[in-house]
Amino acid sequence: MHNGTAKRAILQALQRVPDFSQLASLPSAQSRPGRQLLQWLDQSGLALAFFQSVQSCGAPPHQIAIPLSPECHEALRQRAHRNSARFHDMLHEFHRLNEVFRARNILAITLKGFSLSPDFCENPLFRHQTDLDFLVVPAAVQSAAEALYSLGYSTPRLSDSQESCFTTPPTHIPSHHDDLYTLQHHRQVDLHVSLAESSPWMNLDLPTDCPRHAIPLTVHSVHFFALSLPDRFLTQVLHAFRHSSRAWLRLSWLLEIARCVELHRENEPLWQRVVERAGNSLLTRRAFAFILFLSNRLFHSRIPTSLLSWIADAITPSLNAWLDHFSVDWALSDWPGNLSNILLARDFIPDATLRTRYLASRILPTRARLSIASSPNKQKTKSPAWHFHHWQYLLHRSRVHCKDLFRLPLYQLRWQRALSLSHPGFSDLDS
Secondary structure (H helix, E strand, O other), rough: OHHHHHEEEEEEEOOOOOOOOHHHHHHOOOOOHHHHHHHHHHHHHHHHHHHHHHHHHHOOOOOOOOOHHHHHHHHHHHHHHHHHHHHHHHHHHHHHHHHHHHHHHOOOEEEOOOHHEEEEOOOOHHHOHHHHHHHOOOOHHHHHHHHHHOOOOOOOOOOOOEEEEEEOOOOOOOOOOOOOOOOOOOEEEEEEEOOOOOOOOOOOOOOOHHHOOOOOEEEEOOOEEEEOOHHHHHHHHHHHHHHHHHOOOOOHHHHHHHHHHHHHOOOOHHHHHHHOOOOOOOOHHHHHHHHHHHHHHHHOOOOHHHHHHHHHOOHHHHHHHEEEEEEEHHHHHHOOOOHHHHHHHHHHOOOHHHHHHHHHHHHHHHHHOOOOOOOOOOOOOOOOHHHHHHHHHHHHHHHHHHHHHHHHHHHHHHHHHHHHHOOOOOOOOOO
């Protein structure tokens, strides 16, 4: 793992009680390790939150001495400046979408994104966002699609049982070197009909009556409907868990969950409502345990008592072992992540046949899984430049994956030792 010491120093600066003392270990922003660290901060979603933490703690009334180099501070400041323009541009589009939904009497509930402020994200200007997500009832999918068509969006596949992805025509060939904070080259809107997408390996029991509990919210004078706070928390946890079943997830999602937990930690009725909405299936409770304990390991967030009681018997010795010995290194890995989380497959996929298929998909991913993300608008012909970037990206992903395959025997040896040292119950919980 590149820059392990520097990454841990940044985590310390983002924890419940920030510690900036190790930031002097960060490499120069102009060096190769420094550029790699900044890229990791961008891809993990932590760059803006880290800059906000540095800004707020270095200013009155705190005025903490923060040993961050001027070059690194300036690199982060420029990212925040570009993201501010991106935020207002996306907010304008968000307002336009909500207006057309409202005009057609469509209840389109915002998922994630702008609905996360202020409970998960204090200031949305310091949050990077890529697309816009809306939840509609299945009967409203066609009407919502027509509203999006009227604004220049299109989709290759419309479904009233799964997610439908809409985009505007692309004006840029995507590359993994793209600036994440620039104005969008094309828009993407995802229409959902459930809180979380289904998985070939795991089926979670989810509430289906979320629209009945939707609430009005306002961000920067834009009015919209959002999930109730219990449903938003449930959605964020399951969203992070779904992505964690692959090799990598954005740490900013865990930081946002940690913030919500800390902000409302004493709100016992809220956590009781979260438990009621989440249900009592073992898989859901284990998914919550994984995400909440991972957030605790990284950001020292304290898990509310009612949630601890609810997930207590979903914790296994193997899950504890992985959290103790693998979780931080896995979370801090550079994108596209590593394979060490497949060691938990038995905990989350008890069916042997499904587990075998899942492991095969991780160890021998399809070309589509490795390929660069692009617009769902299928073009019959693509330019030579598009093919060049596509193959360049594919080779990069393949090279990283092959290196990780060679590490699997080492993961297995460490895993056997970790299991021999594990014990049931909570382990190293910061309370």
